[in-house]
Amino acid sequence: MEPSQLRRAVEAGRAAASGAGLVVEDVVVVHDSDRVALRLLPCDVLARVAPSGQLADSAFEVEVARRLAEAGAPVAVLEPRVAPRVHVRDGFAVSLWTYYEPVAPQIAPGDYADALMRHHAALRRIDLDAPHFSDRVAGALRVVEDRERSAELPGADRELLIGTLRDLGAEIGADKAGDQLLHGEPHPGNLLGTNRGPLFVDLVTCCRGPVEFDLAHAPDEVAQHYAGADQDLVHRCRAVDWAMFSAWRWRRDDRMPDRDHWRAEGLDRVRSSLERLGPG
Known part of the structure; x- marks a missing residue:
């Protein structure tokens, strides 16, 4: 994202998590592309932030994740402390996920x-x-x-x-x-x-x-x-x-x-x- 858009996306991720009752004091940009991935601390949640034009895609992803978790798939799961939905903040669609610390640089x-x-x-x-x-x-x-x-x-x-x-x-x-x-x-x-x-x-x-x-x-x-x-x-x-x-x-x-x-x-x-x- 452009720097100004990225700043807004970071604040949208922070606001969505705070509004859901999570404590956010720091934000780390994990990935920056057409969608942004943010690590929110100290609640240690991953926020995926996309322009609101991708709201349908974000909602689809949340539904896929919910169903696959129930089916026992090896997937990253949604943050269990909040409702499984997409939050809309300042023109962005925000979904909240469990953060996983990487432990293996390569997978056999x-x-x-x-x-x-x-x-x-x-x-x-x-x-x-x-x-x-x-x-x-x-x-x-x-x-x-x-x-x-x-x-x-x-x-x-x-x-x-x-x-x-x-x-x-x-x-x-x-x-x-x-x-x-x-x-x-x-x-x-x-x-x-x-x-x-x-x-x-x-x-x-x-x-x-x-x-x-x-x-x-x-x-x-x-x-x-x-x-x-x-x-x-x-x-x-x-x-x-x-x-x-x-x-x-x-x-x-x-x-x-x-x-x-x-x-x-x-x-x-x-x-x-x-x-x-x-x-x-």
Whole structure:
């Protein structure tokens, strides 16, 4: 967020927690992007603060978290001292979560796969209206097809992303027989190593699709430890995943830190993923 918006977001997080009866004397910014994560002290709560335009997403995430906690999923849970809801303060949507002190910088591939299998099992036990992953692919495709929204994207790279998202995305999304609820983006940044074991966070990306779509977000070795995974489908999903990532980076209004690096890196990852699939 811009500095002035970040200051307002910090105060919104503080006000929401204080209004819920929690004691807040200090605020530490844990993560700053389109949404902000704040550690509130001494109550030791994590506040997730998003612009009020994302109120529906924040409410969806709270509901996903509530249901998954009841199903025994390995996820970060909402703060138990307050009601499970979204608080609106000064144009921001604020949700309050348990804070977990990180204890493991890296999670072994076998432990990662085990956490994801348990997460998928819990997702199969809940009933939730969630979008299909192909909706996200379509959104990314619209960005790269719109030359005004992605004006700086070179022509050859635009065709690469359009072809990957349109053709490979449609191929993966055509067979829905094995689809289920997914995390949506279970990459290493969304899996915390805690004293309770690995826990998934950022549940707003929950969607429907094959489990291989989730596996494509994890390090390569994780899929080898996931029983029954279709390795070829994982590789195809990985190409689509990197194409979506690249599409977001080429948006005119993208604000990801070190964006130029990630623009080039994303395109390189798309190419290398397609090369692994071989001709055709």
